[in-house]
Amino acid sequence: MPTVSRRSAATARWHTAAQVLAVMRQHPGISRAAMAQRIGLTRGLATEVTARLRAAHLLTEEPAPLSGRGRPTTVLRPHPEGPVVLAVHLRHEEWHCAVAALDGTLGTVDIHRHDTGSPDGRSPAAVLDAIRRTVEQTYERYGHRLRAVSLAAPAAIHSGHLAQASTLGWGPVDTSVLTAGLGVPLLVGNDATLAGVAEARTGAAVTAGTALHLIVEVGVGGTLTVDGHPVTGGHGAAGEYGHLPFGDRTLACPCGARGCWDLEVDGRALARHLGEPEPGDPRRHALAVLGRTDDSAREAVAAVAASLGAGVAALVNAHDPDIVTLGGLAIPLRRAAAFGVAYRDGLMSLHRADPATIVDAVHGDDGPLQGAVVLGLDHATSEPAIADWADRHRSR
Amino acid sequence: MPTVSRRSAATARWHTAAQVLAVMRQHPGISRAAMAQRIGLTRGLATEVTARLRAAHLLTEEPAPLSGRGRPTTVLRPHPEGPVVLAVHLRHEEWHCAVAALDGTLGTVDIHRHDTGSPDGRSPAAVLDAIRRTVEQTYERYGHRLRAVSLAAPAAIHSGHLAQASTLGWGPVDTSVLTAGLGVPLLVGNDATLAGVAEARTGAAVTAGTALHLIVEVGVGGTLTVDGHPVTGGHGAAGEYGHLPFGDRTLACPCGARGCWDLEVDGRALARHLGEPEPGDPRRHALAVLGRTDDSAREAVAAVAASLGAGVAALVNAHDPDIVTLGGLAIPLRRAAAFGVAYRDGLMSLHRADPATIVDAVHGDDGPLQGAVVLGLDHATSEPAIADWADRHRSR
DNA sequence: CGTCTTATGCTCGGGATCCGAGCATAACTG
DNA sequence: CAGTTATGCTCGGATCCCGAGCATAAGACG
Numbered sequence: 141m142p143t144v145s146r147r148s149a150a151t152a153r154w155h156t157a158a159q160v161l162a163v164m165r166q167h168p169g170i171s172r173a174a175m176a177q178r179i180g181l182t183r184g185l186a187t188e189v190t191a192r193l194r195a196a197h198l199l200t201e202e203p204a205p206l207s208g209r210g211r212p213t214t215v216l217r218p219h220p221e222g223p224v225v226l227a228v229h230l231r232h233e234e235w236h237c238a239v240a241a242l243d244g245t246l247g248t249v250d251i252h253r254h255d256t257g258s259p260d261g262r263s264p265a266a267v268l269d270a271i272r273r274t275v276e277q278t279y280e281r282y283g284h285r286l287r288a289v290s291l292a293a294p295a296a297i298h299s300g301h302l303a304q305a306s307t308l309g310w311g312p313v314d315t316s317v318l319t320a321g322l323g324v325p326l327l328v329g330n331d332a333t334l335a336g337v338a339e340a341r342t343g344a345a346v347t348a349g350t351a352l353h354l355i356v357e358v359g360v361g362g363t364l365t366v367d368g369h370p371v372t373g374g375h376g377a378a379g380e381y382g383h384l385p386f387g388d389r390t391l392a393c394p395c396g397a398r399g400c401w402d403l404e405v406d407g408r409a410l411a412r413h414l415g416e417p418e419p420g421d422p423r424r425h426a427l428a429v430l431g432r433t434d435d436s437a438r439e440a441v442a443a444v445a446a447s448l449g450a451g452v453a454a455l456v457n458a459h460d461p462d463i464v465t466l467g468g469l470a471i472p473l474r475r476a477a478a479f480g481v482a483y484r485d486g487l488m489s490l491h492r493a494d495p496a497t498i499v500d501a502v503h504g505d506d507g508p509l510q511g512a513v514v515l516g517l518d519h520a521t522s523e524p525a526i527a528d529w530a531d532r533h534r535s536r
Numbered sequence: 537m538p539t540v541s542r543r544s545a546a547t548a549r550w551h552t553a554a555q556v557l558a559v560m561r562q563h564p565g566i567s568r569a570a571m572a573q574r575i576g577l578t579r580g581l582a583t584e585v586t587a588r589l590r591a592a593h594l595l596t597e598e599p600a601p602l603s604g605r606g607r608p609t610t611v612l613r614p615h616p617e618g619p620v621v622l623a624v625h626l627r628h629e630e631w632h633c634a635v636a637a638l639d640g641t642l643g644t645v646d647i648h649r650h651d652t653g654s655p656d657g658r659s660p661a662a663v664l665d666a667i668r669r670t671v672e673q674t675y676e677r678y679g680h681r682l683r684a685v686s687l688a689a690p691a692a693i694h695s696g697h698l699a700q701a702s703t704l705g706w707g708p709v710d711t712s713v714l715t716a717g718l719g720v721p722l723l724v725g726n727d728a729t730l731a732g733v734a735e736a737r738t739g740a741a742v743t744a745g746t747a748l749h750l751i752v753e754v755g756v757g758g759t760l761t762v763d764g765h766p767v768t769g770g771h772g773a774a775g776e777y778g779h780l781p782f783g784d785r786t787l788a789c790p791c792g793a794r795g796c797w798d799l800e801v802d803g804r805a806l807a808r809h810l811g812e813p814e815p816g817d818p819r820r821h822a823l824a825v826l827g828r829t830d831d832s833a834r835e836a837v838a839a840v841a842a843s844l845g846a847g848v849a850a851l852v853n854a855h856d857p858d859i860v861t862l863g864g865l866a867i868p869l870r871r872a873a874a875f876g877v878a879y880r881d882g883l884m885s886l887h888r889a890d891p892a893t894i895v896d897a898v899h900g901d902d903g904p905l906q907g908a909v910v911l912g913l914d915h916a917t918s919e920p921a922i923a924d925w926a927d928r929h930r931s932r
Numbered sequence: 933c934g935t936c937t938t939a940t941g942c943t944c945g946g947g948a949t950c951c952g953a954g955c956a957t958a959a960c961t962g
Numbered sequence: 963c964a965g966t967t968a969t970g971c972t973c974g975g976a977t978c979c980c981g982a983g984c985a986t987a988a989g990a991c992g
Contacts, residue, residue, distance in 0.1 A: 149950045153977065155548075173940060182980060187942055189978095209989045210939025296886050303886045350770045364767070371760070371767055373856025374746045374892070383853040383884050385846065386781055396885030397853070450781065457779040457793070460769025488779050489792030490692050490699045496770070548979090549948065569969060578951060583971060585949095605960045606968025 151527045156181070156189055157198070161242055161521045164199065164216050166341075168243040171204045173213040190216070196530040197221045198242065218242040223287040223529060225516030226278045228271055229331065229509040230293045232307050235267070236506075237274055239282070240513040242521065244342070249509070250274070264313045272318050279322055284532065287525060289319050290327040290516035292334040292508035297376045300328050306394060307358060327515045332361030332467075333370050333379045334511025335503060339465045340365040341514050343502045348462035352455055353501065354381065355467035356448065358422045359402035364459055368514075386451050404447040406469065413440035423469070430472050445476035453486025456496045467501035474498065547923045552577070552585050553594070557638055557917045560595065560612050562737075564639040567600045569609040586612070592926040593617045594638065614638040619683040619925060621912030622674045624667055625727065625905040626689045628703050631663070632902070633670055635678070636909045638917065640738070645905070646670070660709045668714050675718050680928065683921060685715050686723040686912035688730045688904035693772045696724055702790060703754060723911045728757030728863075729766050729775045730907025731899060735861045736761040737910050739898045744858035748851055749897065750777065751863035752844065754818045755798035760855055764910075782847050800843040802865065809836035819865070826868050841872035849882025852892045863897035870894065 156179075163175045170178075176186035193199045199222065201214035218241035227246075229236040233254060239247040252270060255261030271291075279286050295305035295313075302313040319326040329337075336353030345351035345365070354362035360382040363370045372378050382402035383395050393400035403409060407422030410429045414436060419425035429437050452464055466474055473479060487495055503510050519525060552575070559571045566574075572582035589595045595618065597610035614637035623642075625632045629650060635643040648666060651657030667687075675682050691701035691709075698709040715722040725733075732749030741747035741761070750758035759766045759775040768774050778798035779791050789796035799805060803818030806825045810832060815821035825833050848860060862870055869875060883891055899906050915921060 149977080152551075152950090156978085176940095183941065184943080184981075185979060186940095206988070208939085209937070209987095211941065211985095211987045213940060296884070298886060348770070350767075350774075366767060371746075371762060371855070374744065374858035375856055377856040377886065378746075378854065380853050380856075380884065384780065384782075384850045385882065395853075396888065397849070397882050453793070454780045457776050457791075458774065459767070460771055460773040460776075462770035486781065486793050488692070488776065490694060490773065492792065546980095552949080572969095579970065580952075580972080581950060582969095602959070604968085605958095605966070607956095607958045607970065609969060 151523045154523045154526045154530065156185070157193055158521055158523050158526055160189055160193060160216070161198065161526070164218070164243050165517060165521070168245060169215055169217075171213045171215055172201060175216060194219070196526075196533050198223070198526070198529070216243075218245070221285065223520050224282055224285050225288045225290060225513065225520050226275060226286060227509055227512035227516055228274075228289065228291045229506075229512060230267070230271075230291060230308075231331075232294065235271060236509050237271070238509060238513070239278060240517065242517065244513055244517060246513065249506075262308060264308075264310050267308075268313070268315065268317055275318055275322070275324075279324065286322075286324055287520040287529070288325050288327055288516040290329070290512040290519075291315060291318065292329055292331045292512040294331045296380065297328055297330050297333075299375045300326075302328070303377065325519060327512075327519060329370075329376070329512065329515055330361065330363075330379060331508035331511075333363040333372070334515060335467055335501065335507030336363035336365055336379075336465070336511070337368065337370055337514050338503045338507045338510035339467075339501050340368045342510060343507070344465045344499045345463050350459070350461045351463050351465060352452075352459055352461040352496075353465045353467065354452065354455075354470055355501070355507075356405050356469040356473065358406050358408075359400075360405050360448075360451075360470075364461065381451075381455065384451070384454075386447070386454065401447070401451050405444055405451070405473070409444045409447070410440045413443050426469050430469075441473070441476050442478040445473045445479040446482040448473050449479040449482030450486040452498065453483045456491060457486075457488050460491075461496050464496050464498045465501045466498060467504075467507060471500050474500075547919045550919045550922045550926065552581070553589055554917055554919045554922055556585055556589060556612070557594065557922070560614070560639050561913060561917070564641060565611055565613075567609045567611055568597060571612060590615075592922075592929050594619070594922070594925070612639075614641070617681065619916050620678055620681050621684045621686060621909065621916050622671060622682060623905055623908035623912055624670075624685065624687045625902070625908060626663070626667075626687060626704075627727075628690065631667060632905050633667075634905060634909070635674060636913065638913065640909055640913060642909065645902070658704065660704075660706050663704075664709070664711065664713055671714055671718070671720075675720065682718075682720055683916040683925070684721050684723055684912040686725070686908040686915075687711060687714065688725055688727045688908040690727045692776060693724055693726050693729075695771045696722075698724070699773065721915060723908075723915060725766075725772075725908065725911055726757065726759075726775060727904035727907075729759040729768070730911060731863055731897065731903030732759035732761055732775075732861070732907070733764065733766055733910050734899045734903045734906035735863075735897050736764045738906060739903070740861045740895045741859050746855070746857045747859050747861060748848075748855055748857040748892075749861045749863065750848065750851075750866055751897070751903075752801050752865040752869065754802050754804075755796075756801050756844075756847075756866075760857065777847075777851065780847070780850075782843070782850065797843070797847050801840055801847070801869070805840050805843070806836045809839050822865050826865075837869070837872050838874035841869045841875040842878040844869050845875040845878030846882040848894065849879045852887060853882075853884050856887075857892050860892050860894045861897045862894060863900075863903060867896050870896075 159179050197219045200217050200219050204213050204215045224239050226239055236249055236251050238249040294307050295302040332355045339345045339353050340351045351365045362381050363379040383400045385399035386401040387399045387404040389399035391403050392398050407419050407426035410426055411419050555575050593615045596613050596615050600609045600611045618638055620635050622635055632645055632647050634645040689698055690703050691698040697711055728751045735741045735749050736747045747761045756778040758777050779796045781795035782797040783795045783800040785795035787799050788794050803815050803822035806822055807815050
């Protein structure tokens, strides 16, 4: 049901201002003149809006480097006292975090290893405690300037919380402790989903309206994005493409279903094809097999690449993306000839004349962190959030 | 990439007015007071906006039936000289059409059978000619009041045209002839997609944010809708869920791929399970088998229902819809016990605690027509379209 | 070196939307 | 018939947007 939500004048008045900030994010370092032309602002309105944004400590203007004739213009930059977001990327052995300004530029990325010394150093409580301390330090430093904390997690997401993080061995985890009591919103997303968002906004799919991102590490995850926004489903749990039954129905998946694609495209699948036992670290095993040149390894890679290609084709049939971005082990797997064959064979003839292009993702391991930044800034630059910021700022 | 499109003041000024029309569509016969409360308008603004809409011949107000205390309010109705859209639903043996007013109320639904007397009476040229004549008659009657023509077709859609309509035996067909030269936009959608839109807007999924609609006739089609809008993909070809390879990889599908789900859930599948040759009319055959009570028929139905349930579960895993609406043969197939078992077994354990509810679609055969109405009215009540209408109307 | 061209920023008046407050109106209640 | 209640209408003020005109600062050119 399309919600008819009132955008009251109090927030609507920041509509154009929010557009300006969005352009500043899309093109960091853009000049005021170029911004105005891109949005279609008259020069008078550009003057007014930028003045308003400056007064609200949302941006600053500095003289732009001269280029050609005409009166010099200015470059739009985030205000040094402006809003920031804290992005966190939770991984298997460590977690990364960084503070981002309104144009998406990151501060230093801090890397914290989980405390593997203690027996429960990787327990939810221990990890969340550590992250909470960083959140508190960030809040102490930035105060109300901290407008959102966003978390990318290697977990199935359900209604804003972690439902299951199998690589960490976590069951359901409530993440609200991270910002509880601070009055700062917490945004949570699946790491593969957020990597897809990063590709759609600042990566290999920026020109696409509808983009499909798939990443293979242990199993396969990803997301469909439309105009840079992920299709997240009713509880935010969408994108579990690895649990489509493209595979062998006799194989049970840890997720509870059978025949999952997950089991066909990673190191576990390679080991099966090679007649080896299930590897302890499927990702490391996959890299090893990909580096081998013997026939049995090549055949195993070909089989797995074919499964990947066929699955990608199936998702192109179902979703008709403009582009497919691949990450993780999917990048080397795509190099195998079997991938392309299976991709083309799996397409409906309808798509064969002009199949969706497949490209490598440009964000590597930092895709989820970049996506978390996007998530946080989407919130921080929304019209209500800007209106709220401006109100607070004026009253001080 | 999120497009930063300028909503210039000239169209933005109709933002609130468009909201009023949207509420009038969602709740035909709503009172002005209820509308104002729902959108959050002050009484003064409600007066202004409705006056503007009346002046633009977009709606009329009549005294509302009295209920309780207080000053009587008015009921909002489409203006008798207001915009209309023509919706067309193309089917195998016939095509339906109807004119709809701004609140979605239909005029009479005309049913035209294809001319099966002549050898090429069902050719694209003959059918499009017949529809074109109706479009012209509608245009003669309504003139510029006709704001859009929308077509629901049993075809794969690609970039606004029909790529392949296998039930009609059509290859690629250019539909632009339907409105060429009239200056009326033509909107084209897949019939299953539009049936899903109808369910999401006025049917069984009105309360859901993310809804999955699936319909089984010959093969399976459907769509994912988010807030009532279909996820259409880059070329409008999304929703071909029938061509996900959930089935037997040794079976070739007419679509060009192998192992398509399409082949597992309809009359063709029932015939295969019964050891019969492929039926000429799979839909009729399916109904016949569903009506049988012998063991072999029951087993065939169970096998097909299980395939349907497993596929639905897979799509719930991938898309996390709030609700799944089923249409066509999926409704009786769901009654088989095997469906529910396969559905639950196919879900990730994450979803088992609170699986997406599955319901029957409430629009039957007229779902696609209703969806075409939605498509047309979405266009006709968009802010630019209303601004354009108001401009034309003022200048007369 | 002065003038022209070009691109951009700034100012100001007018039109439009939205809001809030106050008043007017038309039903029901007792 | 007076009081209550819900709603419509009017009006002034705040804000945004637009367009036109003017101001400004650079390069281009003789």
